[in-house]
Amino acid sequence: MTKSMGVGIIGCGNISTAYLQLADMFKGYDIRAVADINMDNARARAAEFNVRADTVEALLAADDIDLIINLTIPAAHVEVSRSILQAGKHVYSEKPFVLSLAEAQELEGIAQVNGVRIGSAPDTFMGGAHQLARKLIDDGTIGTVTSGTAVVMSPGMEDWHPNPDFFFLPGGGPILDLGPYYICNLVQMLGPVHKVTSFTGAAQDTRTIGNGPRKGEVIPVKTPTTIHAVLSFASGAIITLLSSWDVWANSHPTMELYGSTGTLNVPDPNFFGGDLTVTDRNGPATAQSWDHPFGTPNTDDNRANYRGAGLADMALAIAADTPHRCNSAFATHVVEVMTAILTAGDTGQVMTMTTTCDRPETLSPEQAAALLA
Numbered sequence: 001m002t003k004s005m006g007v008g009i010i011g012c013g014n015i016s017t018a019y020l021q022l023a024d025m026f027k028g029y030d031i032r033a034v035a036d037i038n039m040d041n042a043r044a045r046a047a048e049f050n051v052r053a054d055t056v057e058a059l060l061a062a063d064d065i066d067l068i069i070n071l072t073i074p075a076a077h078v079e080v081s082r083s084i085l086q087a088g089k090h091v092y093s094e095k096p097f098v099l100s101l102a103e104a105q106e107l108e109g110i111a112q113v114n115g116v117r118i119g120s121a122p123d124t125f126m127g128g129a130h131q132l133a134r135k136l137i138d139d140g141t142i143g144t145v146t147s148g149t150a151v152v153m154s155p156g157m158e159d160w161h162p163n164p165d166f167f168f169l170p171g172g173g174p175i176l177d178l179g180p181y182y183i184c185n186l187v188q189m190l191g192p193v194h195k196v197t198s199f200t201g202a203a204q205d206t207r208t209i210g211n212g213p214r215k216g217e218v219i220p221v222k223t224p225t226t227i228h229a230v231l232s233f234a235s236g237a238i239i240t241l242l243s244s245w246d247v248w249a250n251s252h253p254t255m256e257l258y259g260s261t262g263t264l265n266v267p268d269p270n271f272f273g274g275d276l277t278v279t280d281r282n283g284p285a286t287a288q289s290w291d292h293p294f295g296t297p298n299t300d301d302n303r304a305n306y307r308g309a310g311l312a313d314m315a316l317a318i319a320a321d322t323p324h325r326c327n328s329a330f331a332t333h334v335v336e337v338m339t340a341i342l343t344a345g346d347t348g349q350v351m352t353m354t355t356t357c358d359r360p361e362t363l364s365p366e367q368a369a370a371l372l373a
Helices: 014-025 039-049 056-061 074-086 101-114 128-138 173-177 179-190 309-320 328-347 365-371
Strands: 005-010 029-035 052-054 067-070 090-093 118-120 145-153 193-201 206-208 218-220 226-233 238-244 255-259 262-266 276-280 286-288
Touching: 005 014, 005 056, 005 309, 014 029, 014 039, 029 039, 029 056, 029 309, 039 052, 052 056, 056 074, 067 074, 067 309, 074 090, 074 101, 090 309, 101 118, 101 328, 118 309, 118 328, 128 179, 128 255, 128 262, 128 276, 128 365, 145 179, 173 179, 173 226, 173 238, 173 328, 179 193, 179 226, 179 238, 179 255, 179 328, 193 328, 226 328, 309 365
Parallel strands: 005 029, 005 067, 029 052, 067 090, 090 118, 145 238
Antiparallel strands: 145 255, 193 226, 206 218, 226 238, 255 262, 262 276, 276 286
């Protein structure tokens, strides 16, 4: 079996728990150390999971660390990923990869010079439900996809998150925070985006924290919290994306694709599993299923959670010198789409993409099983 790649984590917030809890599920990598600008946080997380606590500088210099997961806040992603790449280590970033196309292209250049790779979450598109959706599309089950809808709407984060400030500042908002799940899944199913336009707004100028020690504190809203966007794909498909933190309830399906011979209902791409249906002219919706490891529920609430699949795929691909699925070209294209949506909302323009990407390789049940320990 391929020797495990030594992995470290920078950023010991809530999301680090998920990576550390699930790491033993996968082949290809071994999380050995964690770091944080707050050493108390690093030591606490290290003790919880029996790994080493390093300073950020020590982790960047560590001989037993080949790849570092960047779990810092989005505004720090580019600075931290830059330091990782300059240290000659591979980086796998939590979403969003970066906050601008220029930042993405800068990091791609540094990676090329240093002979290392970039990967980025989300990897939920590798889930069993979304790989089945991809297979159904590729098999022509609903004909040619001509249009569709994607919807992610809620009241926002301030009721449950103890420190929600960054969600409502530039670099946050529903497009950059949740948009990666939806746009990545659309791109992996339909291919690259050609043009976008949007209208954006915000229902409130402030939010009130509803949980934790700062409960009752008022924080500013400085980024759009409602975005209605239209994405025109190079394939010819036209998708409407509704994204908002100003909605108390809605009854829209999370994602539907409309083809020349049928309709495909796709589950929430924030998760790996879920139910799919196909409806055609001959009858009612029919459930679609297959036996895929990354669609199998494995949590107490009966969800499929395989966070780290993209990291395992990257680690094994590096060892084999083959492409990985959550690659920088894919992540960069999604960043350009998201930032173009926000620019279109500010300017009223139709934005033409300057980047493109290949659809990530499909992940068959057999290939998914090969990533599992």
